Amino acid sequence: MEENKGQVVEGNVFIHPKDKELTMSDLLKFIGKNKNLADEYRHNLKMYKGNHDILNKQPRQFGPDNKLVANLPHYIVDTYNGFFTGIPPKVTLDDKETNTLLQEWNDENSLQDKLSEISKQADIFGRSLAFVYQDEDSQTRIAYSSPIDSFMVYDDTVSRQPLAFVRYWKNTDGIQVGMVYYATKIFSFEGSKFVDETTNPYGLVPAVEFYGNEERQGVFDNVKTLIDELDRVLSQKANQVEYFDNAYLKILGVDLDQDGDGKPDADLIGNQMIYSPDADATNATVDFISKPDGDNMQEHIIDRLISMIYQISMVANLNDEAFAGNSSGVALQYKLLPMRNMASNKERKFQQALRRLYRIVFSVGTVLPDVHSEDWRELKFTFKRNLPDDISNDADIAQKLQGMVSQETLLSILPFVNDPQEEIKRINKEKQENMQQALKYGPAALDQDKPDGDEDGDAE
Structure with a gap:
């Protein structure tokens, strides 16, 4: 029986001994572990789409049964992703000729759109993957892949270099099939056996993992319980509002029998009236039954939950009244500081991943000539946070820096210069x-x- 050499370490990172190919036993073990992780990925995706746990709870037997969803995961992800990639990052080379070729390839592959989707997947799942392939015309292309059905395997060295990239799915017969990409070759597998082998033209594992933090946590992973509780409180509040929506009228000590049949007029008495003429007429009461007032307590916990969700997720609530009187200046920057810090860490991770991605792209000589295959070391990345900047202010800053920095640096400050x-x-x-x-x-x-x-x- 084959020995399992692979292991899963902190951050759900798959590790395998260096220079050793995956055995089928190792491969199936990793796929099984990734399927377990995929359950959590799918749950996060359902939350992002608004399909929260409260919608699947058993209905109540009595009384109103409202199920309200406060889809804050969607707001948090889209706000943070727009803050990070709303202004597309710039990838450039100093050499004019090679930079022109680079920009043409970026445009042909819709790199900015793919990078935005990769960033969004990283916010939802905690990680995303991009892989490089050659199309029918032998042109180098990239595509993004969901961690639900793909994963990276790293070697067991200190630097944790990519060892293999795995994709899997089920064919029309319901059999699990997939591909394992090594640096020099590619294996296909079906069921529990390898069936085919081809050459990898890149000489590198043709895939890169993108993530915002080493723990591979999504942007709302830390607040999922708070979001579930917010759904519950909002639903309960709606139930109570509906329950007390139709007020009951009580008539005590007043005789409404006008025709002598011992019963009040049918037009006066409905399902929402309590009638008792037997009480002392001197203490007659005609009023509505008051309902318990827990509105203040409910509003307080709703406000507290919403505040904690934004605070712990570190994504600013741009609809908060606190932003209304501070549209610019240092006060606004401090409110955005937690989100800026998180985005800065994500930017560093993405720059490393992009450099590795372009190393693969440049390795085959279809994007840049072979003599420029090492130009991935010279790439420059410019990420700009998507904020309602004052263009005149940016122009003033560029004007003041004239003579102090290069013209290229000055132009990179302006958000409308791509x-x-x-x-x-x-x-x-x-x-x-x-x-x-x-x-x-x-x-x-x-x-x-x-x-x-x-x-x-x-x-x-």
């Missing part, structure tokens, strides 16, 4: 055209160089 190098090209081209126009129409230009009928240099 490619600083391309913008520099346009600026230089405009300068050349203006200079040519000045020479052509200037007083010092020769008569034969001027347009027809403009010997005096006064061109119309």
Whole structure:
């Protein structure tokens, strides 16, 4: 029987001895563990979509049974992801020719859109994966993959280098199939046996794992119990409102029998009235039954839960009244500080992952010439937080930094400049055209160089 050499360590990271391929026993063990993790991934996805646990609870036997969902996971994920990738990050190279090729490849592969989806998956699941492949035309492409049905395996060294990337699914016959990608070869498997082997053209494991923290926690993992309790409290409050919505009228000590049959007029008495004429008429009572007032307590716990959810998830509630009077300045920056800190840590992780991804992309020579295969070391990444910035303020900052930093750095400050190098090209081209126009129409230009009928240099 094959010995299991693989193990799962902190953060649900799969580890296997270096330079040893996965046995089928190891592979099935890792797939089984990932399927267990996938249950939690699916639960997070259901919460993001608004399918919370309260909707699946057994209905009550008596009384109103409202099931309300406060879908804060959707708000938290979309707000944080928009804050992080709402302004697409810039990936550039210093060399103009190679940078042009890089930008063309990024646009062809819709890199910014894929990176936004990868970031969102990392916020929901705690991790996401991107893998590189060659299409039918031998062009290098990338795709993102969900951790629900794929995972990375790392070696057991201190640096934890990628050892293999695994994807699996069920075919039309219901049999589990998949692929294992190593640095030099790719295995296909079906059921409990390997069935095919091909060559990996990259010389590297063609996949990269993206995550925002080493623990692989999603952005709302720490507040799921608070969200469930908020759903319960809101539903209970709605039940009570509905229960007491139709007030009961009590009539005590007043005889409403006008026709002598011993019964009050049927038009006066309904299902929401308590009638008793036998009481002492001197103490007659006609009023509505008051309901217990727990509204203040309910509102207090709702406010407390919402506040704690945003505080612990470290994602700012931009609809909070606290932001209304502080639309700019240091006060607003302090309110956003926890989210900025979390995004800064995520940015560092994403830069490392992107550099590894481009190392794979550049390795085959279809994006950049082979002589530039090591240019992944020279990549520059610029992440800008998506905030309601004042463009005039950004322009003032760029103006004040004139002469202190490079023109490319100045242009990268401006949020509407997507490619600083391309913008520099346009600026230089405009300068050349203006200079040519000045020479052509200037007083010092020769008569034969001027347009027809403009010997005096006064061109119309």
